[in-house]
Amino acid sequence: MPRRDDIRSVLVIGSGPIVIGQACEFDYSGTQACRVLREEGYRVILANSNPATIMTDPDFADRTYIEPLTVETLAAIIERERPDAVLPTLGGQTALNLAMGLHERGVLERFGVEMIGASPTAINTAENRELFHRAMTEIGLATPESGFAYHLEEALVVAGRIGYPIIVRPSFILGGAGTGIAYDEDGLREIAATGLAASPITEILIERSIAGWKEYELEVMRDRADNCVVVCSIENFDPMGVHTGDSITVAPAQTLSDVEYQHMRDAAFACIRRIGVETGGSNIQFAVDPEHGQMVVIEMNPRVSRSSALASKATGFPIAKIAARLAVGYTLDEIANDITNETPASFEPTIDYVVTKVPRWAFEKFPGIPDVLGTRMQSVGEAMAIGRTFPESLQKALRSLEHGRLGLNCDPGESAYDDLSDDELVRRSAVATPDRPFHLEAALRRGISVERLYRTTWVDPWFLDQLLLIVEARAWLAERGSQGGFSALTRLEWRRAKRLGFSDAQLAWLWHVPEAAVRTARLACGVAATFKTVDTCGAEFDARTPYHYSTYEDTDEVLPSDRPKVIILGSGPNRIGQGVEFDYCCVQASFALRAAGFETVMINCNPETVSTDYDTSDRLYFEPLTWEDVTNVIEAEQRSGPVHGVIVSLGGQTPLKLAGQLPPELILGTSPESIDLAEDRERWNDLCARLGIPQPAGGTAATFEEAAAIVGGASEASGASAVGPVGGSDGSGAGEGGAGGIGYPALVRPSYVLGGRAMEIVYDIDRLRSAMAELAGFGSLGREGGLSAERPVLVDRFLEDAIEVDVDAIRDAAGRVVIGAVMEHVEEAGVHSGDSACVIPPPTLSSSTIEVIEGHTRAIAEALDVRGLVNVQYAVQHGEHQDTVYVIEANPRASRTVPFVSKATGVPLARVAALVMAGSSLDDLEAAGMLPLPGTGGHVSVKEAVLPFDRFPDADTLLGPEMRSTGEVMGIDTTFGLAFAKSQTAAGDPLPESGSVFLSLADRDKAAGLRAALRFVELGFSIVATSGTAGYLEDNGIPVETIVAKVGEEGQGVDAVELIRSGKVQLVVNTPRGVGPRADGAHIRRAANVAQVACLTTVAAARAAAAGIADRARHPFVVRSLQEYQADGQQRLEL
Amino acid sequence: MTPDDEEIDWQVGPTVPGARRPALLVLADGTTFEGEAVGWAPPDGVATGEVVFNTVLSGYQEVITDPSYAGQIIAFTCPHIGNYGVTPDDDESLRPHCRGIVVRDLARRPSSWRSALDLDTFLVRHRVPGLTGVDTRRLTRHIREAGSMAAAFGTASELTLKEAALAEPGTEGVDLVASVTTERPYTVGDGPLRVVAYDFGIKRTILRHLGRMATVEVVPAGTRAAEVLARQPDGVFLSNGPGDPAAVVGAASAIAGLLGQVPVFGICLGHQLLATALGGETFKLKFGHHGGNHPVRRLETGAVEITSQNHNFAVADGSLRRADVTHVNLNDGVIEGLRCRDAPAFSVQYHPEAGPGPHDARYLFAEFARLMAASAGSGGSGASRASRASALPGGS
DSSP, X not given: OOOOSSOOEEEEEOOOSOBTXXXXXXHHHHHHHXXXXXXXXXXXXXXXXXXXXXXXXXGGOSEEEOOOOSHHHXXXXXXXHOOSEEEOTTSHHHHHHHHHHHHHTTHHHHTTOEEOSSOHHHHXXXXXXXXXXXXXXXXXXXXXXXXXXXXXXXXXXXXXXXXXXXXXXXXXXXXXXXXXXXXXXXXXXXXXXXXXXXXXXXXXXXXXXXXXXXXXXXXXXXXXTOXXXXXXXXXXXXXXXXXXXXXXXXXXXXXXXXXXXXXXXXXXXXXXXXXTOOSEEEEEEEEEOTTTOOEEXXXXXXXXXXXXXXXXXXXXXXXXXXXXHHHTTOOGGGSBXXXXXXXXXXXXXXXXXXXXXXXXXXXXGSTTOOOOOOSSOOOOEEEXXXXXXXXXXXXXXXXXXXXXXXXSSSSXXXXXXXXXXXXXXXXXXXXXXXXXXXXXXXXXXXXXXXHHHHHHHOOOHHHHHHHHHHHHHXXXXXXHHGGGXXXXXXXXXXXXXXXXXXXXXXXXXXXXXXXXXXXXXXXXXXXXXXXXXXXXXXXXXXXXXXXXXXXXXXXOXXXXXXXXXXXXXXXXXXXXXXSHHHHHHHHHHHHXXXXXTOEEEEEEOOTTSSTTSTXXXXXXXXXXXXXXXXXXXXXXXXXXXXXXXXXXXXXXXXXXXXXXXXXXXXXXXXXXXXXXXXHOHHHHHHHHHHHTOOXXXXXXXXXXXXXXXXXXXXXXXOOXXXXXXXXXXXXXXXXXXXXXXXXXXEXXXXXXXXXXXXXXEEOSHHHHHHHHHHHHSSSTTGGGTOOOSSSOEEEEEOOTTOEEEEEEEEEOTXXXXXXXXXXXXXXXXXXXXXXXXXXXXXXXXXXHHHHHHHHHHHHHHHHTTOOEEEEEEEEEEOOSSSOEEEEEEEESXXXXXXXXXXXXXXXXXXXXXXXXXXXXXXHHHHHTTOOOOOOOSSOEEEEEEXXXXXXXXXXXXXXXXXXXXXXXEEEXXXXXXXXXXXXXXXXXXXXXXXXXXXXXXXXXXXXXXXHHHHHHHHTTOEEEEEXXXXXXHHHTTOOOSEEEOOTTOTTSSBOHHHHHHTTOOSEXXXXXXXXXXXHHTHHHHHHHHHHTOEEXXXXXXXXXXXXXXXXXXXXXXXXXXHHHHHXXXXXXXXX | OOGGGOOOOOOOOSOOTTXXXXXXXXXXXXXXXXXXXXXXXXXXXXXXXXXEEEOOSSOHHHHHTOGXXXXXXXXXXXXXXXXXXXXXXXXXXXXXXXXXXXXXXXXXXXXXXXXXXXXXXXXXXXXXXXXXXXXXXXXXXXXXXXXXXXXXXESSOHHHHXXXXXXXXXXXXXXXXXXXXXXXXXXXXXXSEEEEEEESSOOHHHHHHHHHHEEEEEEETTOOHHHXXXXXXXEEEEXXXXXXXGGSTTHHHHHHHHTTTXXXXXXXXXXXXXXXXXXXXXXXXXXXXEEEXXXXXXXXXXXXXXXXXXXXXXXXXXXXXXXXXXXXXXXXXXXXXXXXXXXXXXXXXXXXXXXXXXXXXXXXXXXXXXXXXXXXXXXXXXXXXXXXXXXXXXXX
């Protein structure tokens, strides 16, 4: 059956911002879908609010709408574009729910749009727990005993019938939001309430808990001729009870006999047929009783999922690409297997390696949130590794995680378990936490038996025995290798260690020698990494796609090549501070360099990304981004042909920190020397002083005493470096604290970190002391070695009420600098730039200030001898006569804002930067038409951060210098207000049209807050305020309808939490400042978070919201494609 | 020169802690692979056979106990083998007939509620030598390029192994069926029909399927047509089995004597023998089909079946005069099924019974039952059998 000719245009719905449970795997699937549909000649209309994605690059669709993903917006797009079909199965749960919304509201019917990939009936049957349960019973498949509830009392009745423990699953949710296990009635009350709130249809399934059973997933594809294939089987290392997104997972399934596996395969096909997914991929989850083998179906996703991305990367079978082809009418046997080129896609991949995925969590960002894993997904990213055996792939995956571990213990991090008693270790490993594999290794190392650990954790004994192999090898390695004995290890001994996945760094730690010495001794014995190929067929057929992984075998499969190669180091697992933005940059670089005639080689370990699609680069190495693994690839590529260079500056901090260790002559772009110049506090200060660019006063400290000396006035201790104002003639930031110090408030942050990890603003000496103690102690930094003179804390004067500005620019070897954009942040300096909304063009900066900023940027780029991208952050303080521009920091690398700038201005910064790094000049690129001038006319673009507080209801939603957002959205429109309003809707916190605004302002914000309050009153809102704020507002003539009691003043007014909970407030503005209110407002913010009321924590954001509400009332709602905006921009330039 | 042909230094050092005895695999062309000996240790430290690779991800026990592997050393491409142990339920015959197994990693501790024994002990018990720790991907790529070939492995010296590999006759022209077929007839199953099954190396899973629809009288490979017809069967089944169909003495002529007399269904070697009886020719594939993921198109409907396969020989395209091709392998176009034009007989090259492998083609057993029923209805056989057939459950 060939492609359908009765449809000509297809609307593809993306998944929106990166959130927990829905990450860049949908950028991967959506990008694949867009490419395939255009290849097939369809007109593609794409809707996605996430500017950091590759799919929203204007090249991937005919019309790209970066608009809020709501039913209303999509209806407007459909009305404007009149697509023949909508493809909702490649944009995660978001796209599926939106498509269902469009169907239910009759939009699809009204405009004659066909839903392809899955029908509304199929989606409903799969997603509605009751229908699903009934459908499975009908085809003879067991599901755990269960019942439905629509309110709390019903939940208690159902639970009583089934018996505790029970598991609660809300219908129509993603990533297990609102699910949990209840062990008694009290627990159920709490979990059921959350679950009912999380389900868009207020329905929860109450199910017998089968925690401890073995968990499996099958990735299944079906075409319209009813051919079905299993692409991949996945077994969870963690048994049932931990969300699969939070589980360590292994492909293929390891402990199923063929009899059991085929039974599961039959069940999966029966399921996809009964649910009625006519074409495309589905993911079906099963649980198996380890004692008796009973199998039950847990759930089915009638769409491409996170597991599909993993399965695609694990097997080389591109599920999303094929799903898109199937959706437009092809059958599996009509599609070629890309990898072999000769065999069809109607087969089941067989693999001759083991794939392990380990999630990456961010609990360190949310103090007070226990790091216990459960049925609700909490991880923010994942790393995948390929090895020939499970131990090898597990250790590779663990060292890919970018959390300072070198493998499965055998590293400095393992000391955390040294002081635990045996019983405590067993007890801790029984609880699923991010540390579980490390606990298990430590327990096995102490001689605790596999049986005992199995009984407490239900991790399959096969897996535990595989861990034991690592433990046993470590014992003889420690013995043989100590006191220099490692140089006498035999070839077979080295090979055995490496085949179990030990990194050279682990062995170096074990033997107290430098890593390079381990490598030298190992290579001298002839034990070097070999690269094998992912080929879908276990080597049965010749593979055409160079998709490699390292292992320790006899021979290597890397083929020779004559073209000059550029190796691009990717960004590793997603985590807060380093997400899809960097993958965007790496992928764009690969595209640009391929087009320029280079052969591109990608190294990365994140299975969710476009960069790890074997189509993106000429060669793909799925490897950890460590010195050892990267060096292995570089050497293999050098053996196979000429290597032009390595790009380290597009993948964020991960590759950048390797820059110093790689051969300097290979580094393309800014030199490691310059990178260090920007990072090294003293040298950077000197540079700014030389350039005459003001900086906030500050210094570096490795102890509390040193930090206190910098701030001044409280300690006689010395030893701190670079105290006092630096650079600039104005120096207004210094000296206020007395005693020659910089004074409070001060910004305290560790050096060499991304995403503002552990940054804090301190207002007094007590907080300074505790902040320094936290930084020095065993926290996220402690794992990486704690504080030292080499890794000091930066202590700076904190500029209150300053506007933060970000600039992305490119400089070439000839010294020409192109400013990508000057971005003004909505939230003031002090809120991490990644968590702050920002705007292009800057709405409040004067043209002279922008000129100063651009001038400083050029000077800094010149001084750092930047080749490629540079990002500079500034703080602007308004003065009476003129603004003062302070430089905060400069990073000669791709920044998080590069994709946003590219979309706002039409300048493909990452592509240009890649070509500049490879040797092109900006003049050449301009002449070749590859460097359009920024098209900033006509529209305003707002980037807004998306925060994961819905996953962490107990966390304080207050924004601060520590970045906590997982993703971003973009609003584009003709005014700042409209663009801001769109960005808020896109972020899931739409601005209200009417109702009450609750104001609770810190004293210093009251004057500014007054203006915002006035605007809200003018817009017809009534005002609710805490007593202090209310008094101030009323004194200034603003009527306050309700006065709310402050904490500790109960009985003085209405209770804030109760008011928010009751739904009488539509918008909360709570601006804490200093010590007291920062703690005080927490209960208000928490209530808003739980009640899902938009909560703004800065006056700046409140003013922006007022502007948005005002503009929205004045203008009609309009959607417009990126292509149209960018064409306008270019047109304006030409005029 | 492909990277696989690089010179490898095989100096074997002292035993690594936790390792088994160092051993080598030497192919007839001199290619050498390093590993460690597992399973049964032959007294002279030498095991020989024709080395083939199998790509199944699960089902190693069924593969090892499949009599079709007589004369062969099985190299598994899946690296971890033995993870879920072994159970008598999964045996495809009384004992393994293969000459040995080569794996990347033999599980030390199996885990499964079904497991009765670990694979290593099972190999020792059934005198099957094994080799673990081998770069089986390199071996697979080598066989893919150079074809299946004779090999020897074990703890003996490289020279001894090389000589043993060269002396190994391989499978072409060798009647391996004689070594695996039953010595005397026996009966299994309690289904309503009566089937005579030729045992060329029959798998238990096939007997389980046939036994559900028929009382199955299993007869030795050398049984003549007249003896079979004397048993008054509703149908005759031609089983799978090892090696070269051209070397199986007397089978093709016996089958020729059955065609038109009684419905015939053949699987794998049975398919090749039916083709031979119909005047077709067979040939040896370069490295055969051994795995559970081969796509086969059923020409009648266009549907694609994922099939379990295990054969080194195949029916030559264009050599069939009296039969139509019904199934084709989508990977390489090999004939996967045929139907006789002038007699009720059909066969498939792959394994619809699975064991191990997917169940996509189980409908073929029902088709055999229907053919027997239809044939009974059209005379030649008793009416009573037709009524027996109508009592059969339909479909797969």
